[in-house]
Amino acid sequence: MTYLAKPKLLRADTPRNALGYTRRDYEGAISTLCAGCGHDSISASIVQACFDLDIEPHRVAKLSGIGCSSKTPDYFLGNSHGFNSVHGRMPSVLTGAALANRTLLYLGVSGDGDSASIGIGQFAHAMRRGVNMTYIVENNGVYGLTKGQFSATADKGSKNKKGVVNADSPIDLAALALQLGATYVARSFSGDKEQLVPLIKGALHHRGPAFIDVISPCVTFNNHTGSTKSYDYVREHNAAVNRLDVILPKAQIEASYPPGSLRRVVQHDGSILHLRKVGVDYDPSDRIGAMNHLQERHALGEIVTGLLYVDSSGDDMHAHLNTVEKPLNQLGDAYLCPGSSALAALNASLR
Amino acid sequence: MNTRQAIRSTNDFVIKFANINGSGSASANELFARAIMRMGVTVSPRNIFPSNIQGMPTWYEMRVSGEGWLARRGGCDMMVAMNPQTWDRDVAELAPGGYLVYDSTKMLPRSKFRDDITVIGIPLTEMCNRDYTDVRQRQLVRNIMYVGALVALLDIDLADTERLVSEQYRGKDKLIDANVRALRLGHDYAREHFSCPLGLRVERADAVGDRIFIDGNSACGLGAVYGGATVAGWYPITPSTSVVEAFGSYCRKFRTDPDSGKARYAIAQAEDELAAIGMVIGAGWNGARAFTATSGPGISLMQEFLGLAYFAEIPAVIYDVQRGGPSTGMPTRTQQSDLLACAYASHGDTRHVLLFPEDPYECFTLGAQAFDLAERLQTPVFVMLDLDIGMNERLCRPFDWDDSRRYDRGKLLTHADLEAGKEFGRYLDVDGDGIPYRTIPGTHPTKGAYFTRGTTRNPYAKYSEAGTDYVYNMERLRRKFDTAKTLVPAPVLTKASAPTRIGAICYGSTGPAMAEAIALLEDDGIHVDTLRVRAFPFSDEVMDFIAAHDHVFVVEQNESAQLRTMLINEGEITPKKLVRVLHYDGTPITARFIAGRIADELVAFKVSTLEPHANPLRKVAP
Ligand SMILES: Cc1ncc(C[n+]2csc(CCOP(=O)(O)OP(=O)(O)O)c2C)c(N)n1
Ligand code: SF4
Ligand SMILES: [Mg+2]
Numbered sequence: 001m002t003y004l005a006k007p008k009l010l011r012a013d014t015p016r017n018a019l020g021y022t023r024r025d026y027e028g029a030i031s032t033l034c035a036g037c038g039h040d041s042i043s044a045s046i047v048q049a050c051f052d053l054d055i056e057p058h059r060v061a062k063l064s065g066i067g068c069s070s071k072t073p074d075y076f077l078g079n080s081h082g083f084n085s086v087h088g089r090m091p092s093v094l095t096g097a098a099l100a101n102r103t104l105l106y107l108g109v110s111g112d113g114d115s116a117s118i119g120i121g122q123f124a125h126a127m128r129r130g131v132n133m134t135y136i137v138e139n140n141g142v143y144g145l146t147k148g149q150f151s152a153t154a155d156k157g158s159k160n161k162k163g164v165v166n167a168d169s170p171i172d173l174a175a176l177a178l179q180l181g182a183t184y185v186a187r188s189f190s191g192d193k194e195q196l197v198p199l200i201k202g203a204l205h206h207r208g209p210a211f212i213d214v215i216s217p218c219v220t221f222n223n224h225t226g227s228t229k230s231y232d233y234v235r236e237h238n239a240a241v242n243r244l245d246v247i248l249p250k251a252q253i254e255a256s257y258p259p260g261s262l263r264r265v266v267q268h269d270g271s272i273l274h275l276r277k278v279g280v281d282y283d284p285s286d287r288i289g290a291m292n293h294l295q296e297r298h299a300l301g302e303i304v305t306g307l308l309y310v311d312s313s314g315d316d317m318h319a320h321l322n323t324v325e326k327p328l329n330q331l332g333d334a335y336l337c338p339g340s341s342a343l344a345a346l347n348a349s350l351r
Numbered sequence: 352m353n354t355r356q357a358i359r360s361t362n363d364f365v366i367k368f369a370n371i372n373g374s375g376s377a378s379a380n381e382l383f384a385r386a387i388m389r390m391g392v393t394v395s396p397r398n399i400f401p402s403n404i405q406g407m408p409t410w411y412e413m414r415v416s417g418e419g420w421l422a423r424r425g426g427c428d429m430m431v432a433m434n435p436q437t438w439d440r441d442v443a444e445l446a447p448g449g450y451l452v453y454d455s456t457k458m459l460p461r462s463k464f465r466d467d468i469t470v471i472g473i474p475l476t477e478m479c480n481r482d483y484t485d486v487r488q489r490q491l492v493r494n495i496m497y498v499g500a501l502v503a504l505l506d507i508d509l510a511d512t513e514r515l516v517s518e519q520y521r522g523k524d525k526l527i528d529a530n531v532r533a534l535r536l537g538h539d540y541a542r543e544h545f546s547c548p549l550g551l552r553v554e555r556a557d558a559v560g561d562r563i564f565i566d567g568n569s570a571c572g573l574g575a576v577y578g579g580a581t582v583a584g585w586y587p588i589t590p591s592t593s594v595v596e597a598f599g600s601y602c603r604k605f606r607t608d609p610d611s612g613k614a615r616y617a618i619a620q621a622e623d624e625l626a627a628i629g630m631v632i633g634a635g636w637n638g639a640r641a642f643t644a645t646s647g648p649g650i651s652l653m654q655e656f657l658g659l660a661y662f663a664e665i666p667a668v669i670y671d672v673q674r675g676g677p678s679t680g681m682p683t684r685t686q687q688s689d690l691l692a693c694a695y696a697s698h699g700d701t702r703h704v705l706l707f708p709e710d711p712y713e714c715f716t717l718g719a720q721a722f723d724l725a726e727r728l729q730t731p732v733f734v735m736l737d738l739d740i741g742m743n744e745r746l747c748r749p750f751d752w753d754d755s756r757r758y759d760r761g762k763l764l765t766h767a768d769l770e771a772g773k774e775f776g777r778y779l780d781v782d783g784d785g786i787p788y789r790t791i792p793g794t795h796p797t798k799g800a801y802f803t804r805g806t807t808r809n810p811y812a813k814y815s816e817a818g819t820d821y822v823y824n825m826e827r828l829r830r831k832f833d834t835a836k837t838l839v840p841a842p843v844l845t846k847a848s849a850p851t852r853i854g855a856i857c858y859g860s861t862g863p864a865m866a867e868a869i870a871l872l873e874d875d876g877i878h879v880d881t882l883r884v885r886a887f888p889f890s891d892e893v894m895d896f897i898a899a900h901d902h903v904f905v906v907e908q909n910e911s912a913q914l915r916t917m918l919i920n921e922g923e924i925t926p927k928k929l930v931r932v933l934h935y936d937g938t939p940i941t942a943r944f945i946a947g948r949i950a951d952e953l954v955a956f957k958v959s960t961l962e963p964h965a966n967p968l969r970k971v972a973p
Binding site: 074079325 | 388561563564565573577579581582606608611612613614616618619621627628631632633636637638639641655656659749751752753758790791792793794795796797800801802803804806813814
């Protein structure tokens with residue numbers, strides 16, 4: 001995410017990551033979103049996470065649907081291929097892309113309208129299928145791009161800008177993701193980068209479907225009193241269950257934590273999730289407990305954030321389909337075409 | 352049988368089996384068809400089945416043609432009536448002088464028969480109950496038993512038929528024994544009780560040659576394997592389901608890595624057709640050859656995505672096995688009624704490439720070629736078959752493949768190209784053929800990445816709302832479509848035996864009926880040149896053909912003359928010149944229908960070479 005075109009020259013002391021890239025190498029086109037839009041902060045967090053993780057930008061494929069949120073992949077990772085598909089259908093396009101090449105990192109970006117309204121079917125089935133991806137919903141409770149209608153995540157009783165009260169029950173995408181088999185489920189707030197950046201990092205290092213619901217206020221249509229997705233409301237009702245640090249296998253730093261305050265989860269690639277306790281005793285390996293916790297706190301008007309659930313032993317769709325290690329899009333003719341001799345035998349069996 | 356002579360015919364008749372679906376009759380009937388083919392005689396069977404799993408009536412209609420015609424003939428010379436539910440209509444359908452074969456275990460009143468047919472009662476159930484104890488087996492061998500009787504009645508080679516049984520159940524000796532025994536029981540009963548052969552009979556010939564017998568859907572599945580498809584996204588729908596099933600079984604055979612046992616393919620059963628085509632587009636964008644198979648309702652659901660693939664220029668292959676529409680229509684009957692829905696699929700100005708295979712051989716070849724075209728043209732390509740060739744086994748040329756052929760991956764920039772500093776504008780027309788260059792995600796760390804979108808963009812893939820950028824792009828897409836004309840399979844021209852100003856255009860599964868109709872017309876002194884169109888956009892030969900004839904019949908299996916509309920639209924043809932010949936009741940079109948309609952129309956045009964009274968083809972019912 002970049003607001004202003006920056007000068008090309010870099011200062012000598014500009015920080016570089018292990019690949020020699022600067023943060024700017026992870027940025028994209030200039031954002032056209034409203035100033036202060038939560039979505040831009042999420043883009044910045046994605047840039048930060050990828051820079052910190054030394055990810056080669058071209059190893060990422062970023063996909064989205066349609067909406068203000070779905071425009072954002074143009075505004076980060078300019079050296080990655082991006083695909084702004086159709087409204088609500090990013091999950092199927094991402095699934096197909098992931099089938100074609102299992103070695104890239106797949107980052108799906110969507111909105112609450114895109115995923116919870118028009119696209120809830122595709123959202124659900126991508127989770128069920130175990131697609132190896134990081135799926136971020138930039139959740140503002142409204143359709144930003146079509147000027148502020150309620151979306152399916154808008155809380156019952158919340159008010160739109162004109163004071164109209166939403167009568168429909170909300171869909172909690174994080175709760176759905178838990179129920180549908182996602183193996184990494186988190187919720188965060190675009191205004192809390194300290195929480196969000198590590199959650200994105202953990203997701204990018206996760207194998208299987210990783211879902212992050214990020215409350216991301218729409219400053220233009222849903223940031224007023226009476227909205228439950230405004231900056232103020234989210235700050236006041238944020239109930240984090242933990243704080244995450246992601247430690248890569250190559251970094252040998254061992255921070256010290258008071259006893260009993262830390263959970264350690266080792267993911268399939270050796271990355272370690274350090275979950276620091278915040279207040280409550282929360283077990284992120286208990287799927288059903290997580291679902292209960294979300295419902296209980298929602299009933300109290302709280303917004304539960306943090307890493308809600310993680311299962312690092314899960315596999316993904318390629319494992320289910322038993323596909324070869326080599327990406328399918330790189331198999332040459334000789335691996336694909338059985339040739340004329342096989343046909344001769346086949347013809348003989350058809351007479 | 353007293354009022355009429357029994358039909359006498361060698362190697363030229365229609366036999367129909369009336370069964371109950373789910374009763375295991377399909378494999379027995381197929382065995383019967385193969386037994387005749389083993390005698391070197393051409394057969395073309397067709398399943399007529401309901402949209403139901405068990406208990407509903409089904410028919411297997413089989414034409415035996417010494418002259419080698421493969422189209423449906425119509426009429427019925429012999430009925431094997433195994434379904435009490437449909438008895439009355441089955442008996443009524445039989446031609447005067449025809450033969451009725453039935454299970455005579457239960458006595459039926461005289462009123463249930465006709466006196467102008469030959470009735471052949473065989474106590475099938477009784478014989479099964481006597482000789483077989485297992486209940487399920489009784490039902491299955493009952494089917495083989497009537498095949499045995501037919502072998503005797505029609506003078507088919509018993510040894511050949513027994514060999515077929517052994518091939519079918521290879522390795523399952525118990526089943527072979529049970530079936531061969533049933534075959535002989537039926538055979539011997541017929542020999543003992545009737546004078547065999549009947550007036551209808553099969554005589555050894557040499558008309559089959561090295562042809563193979565397979566259904567078009569399986570051939571498409573195989574074509575996808577040979578065409579290099581690695582990703583399939585699909586949602587089940589009749590009559591297309593067996594395309595992906597066949598792809599799966601051929602892949603298990605040909606695409607399992609011998610060392611690791613892992614799959615060199617991925618098949619994802621999607622939650623609906625939107626997701627199916629979405630997966631195909633995602634995979635195509637990412638450089639894998641991908642396809643889906645569907646039918647009309649699925650095409651309707653895919654519309655928005657098809658527009659995206661067209662505009663964002665992403666290769667995709669869609670096998671559309673057409674059935675009767677609109678809506679759920681006639682899900683188990685055949686039609687060619689999705690042409691317009693596919694050719695101009697999605698909102699805005701779109702045009703798509705369509706291929707029209709005639710038979711399983713072309714399902715295989717065009718089914719494979721579709722992937723080269725899709726990547727070369729970076730666009731969706733539709734393989735438009737229909738239920739008639741998709742779900743029926745048909746004799747066709749054996750499959751062949753040129754081992755020196757390499758997949759045409761189209762204009763793909765590699766890491767080396769980018770490294771060498773090649774300029775990359777994703778939507779730039781570098782070569783003047785309208786086809787831009789593309790890169791695959793992950794190709795190069797710093798070069799060649801671009802943002803794919805369905806919105807307008809400039810030649811460098813940057814978002815744009817400028818009219819000039821929009822027009823540049825649309826004109827380029829038009830040029831690309833013109834390029835497609837030169838790449839798609841050419842039409843097949845068949846000249847009449849004498850020069851003529853009358854032409855006929857057909858496509859897809861209509862081919863065999865068209866060829867036979869032309870022969871019927873020739874017999875009658877009417878000469879018609881035919882052109883079988885194999886693709887849209889239409890190549891120049893198609894328009895040249897129309898220009899070279901005064902009247903051109905356009906023969907189609909839909910109600911609204913969809914190909915005709917496309918010809919008029921794309922070729923700026925005077926509509927009057929293109930005469931509709933339309934068959935759309937869900938049954939496959941017949942030669943008699945086509946010839947009758949053409950003859951009638953020619954009379955109406957007062958084409959001078961014709962003597963109306965000398966035209967026996969007039970007023971032939973469809
Ligand atoms: C098929 C279709 N229907 C409607 C639209 C119009 N549309 C564009 S974006 C959008 C809503 C987007 O909402 P959301 O996903 O929450 O994104 P936000 O703009 O709030 O970030 C709608 C309805 C469309 N693009 N496509
Ligand atoms: S309308 Fe709302 S969601 Fe869209 S850019 Fe503006 S603030 Fe963001
Ligand atoms: Mg929204």
